[in-house]
Amino acid sequence: MYKLFIAEDVKTVRETLVHAIDWHSLGIVMSGAFSNGEEVLARLDAEEPDLLLTDIGMPKMDGLELIQAVQARKPDIRCIILSGLNDFEHARTALKLQVLDYVLKPIDPAEIEQVLARAVRALKKEREERRELDLAERVSRNKLPNLSELLHGGELSGNLKKKKLVEQAVQYVKEQYMRKDLALSDVAAAVGLSEKYMNLLVKEVTGMTINHLIIRLRMEEAARLLKDPANRINEICGRIGYTDLDHFRESFKKHYGLTPTEYRNQLL
Template sequence: MFKLLIAEDVKTVRETLVRSIPWDRLGLSLLGAAENGEEALALVEREEPDVLLTDIGMPRMNGLELIEACKTRKPDLRCVILSGLNEFEHARQAIKLQVQEYILKPIDPEEIEKVFASVVAELRKEREARSGSRAERSIREELPNVAEALPQKEWTGNLKKKKLVEQALRYLNDNFRRRELALSEVAAEVGLSEKYLNLLVKEVTGQTINHAIVRLRMEEAARLLKDPANRIYEICDRIGYADQDHFREMFKKQFGLTPTEYRNRYL
């Protein structure tokens, strides 16, 4: 049985959700129904639900703010939005927050049952996958380039989180040489907020996105420095740095040597 929390400020809608949907039959245990975002966030921290069903337009903290705050604390929380047509413009932001589904009011119990049956099925699959060492090994085998470029802590957590991090790191591996590369671009690539992506990558790899970019650039610079045909100012430009002094500073911080000292050691 998975745990569900409801956040809805309209009393009639809240009571309908509690009483009209056969949550037990769907494999969900209803923890409670909060009437505002702050109350819901407190329940998330205390009860650690698996699924959140929330309205958007709530007092104190709206549904999107609630989801972002919850994801920071519990990244694998499944979130479903139930909202009115006049708030549908928020759907794009909901997608970026990895919301499972965006259900429009008025309430259709049959649609809600269908959505949550799908959510529970996905949760069950992930629970089974986490218990199998074969699935863990397959994830490690899917990271050939990134695994070589970045030292990684022991992989823990669910497969979806790992897949998202894998996607972000692959994008870094392909684009770290570009000067304009930024966290916002990587976050957009995987459909997450910048803050949540950074937290997720750090949880899995032990590094922030910016640290990963710097490390990739410095390792590429070290490789290029071993060829005397590559001039230092050219290397600086090729790995995305406009300022040679900044490049020199970052390289020395990484390897304990300036680029010139490093090159002399290998010539």
């Protein structure tokens, strides 16, 4: 069974979520329903959940701030946003925070059930992958052949398997990073892992998340293109996978400490 926390400041909505859904049939235990983010954080160490379903608009601490705080303390907790706002900026921030899903109000218990059922399947897949790779590492450290080695005569250790998966993910990103619609789910599907576990593996081996890797490759290509005055900045923005010029400028300045224009002027 997976533990769930709910954060929702509207009492009627919170009670509907608690009582209108058969959590047990989903393999979920309702471990706490809270009216704001501070209450969630106060309970977090005493009873760590596997899943957090949180509203965005709450007093004291909004849902996005709560997710950031939760991820900083307990990065394995998977988060789902519940919001009455169909807002692009909120959705973009949610993507950056790698939330599992973004559900719009008014709430539909049937939709919530579907979303949580997907979340449970994702958690199961992540844990199975982690167990398999951890087992491979233990087998390798103890110098005992695992079933695959006995059948095929190979000597693939858990570390080598991880390295190979990461190499596949990195190579895919290098080939696809200029796609405007490139998403974490695309990279995960390319290597046959869940998004969460693939990100953990890539960060473990490279020190970067997939999103950081995509941004780094895009910024390096942008810097290369800026050396040629014939390449206009708005054209470079589109060529490296950005749809928003302001977002491109913001990312470039964060990476190099200069705007694209300032960077180009330094080269003149």
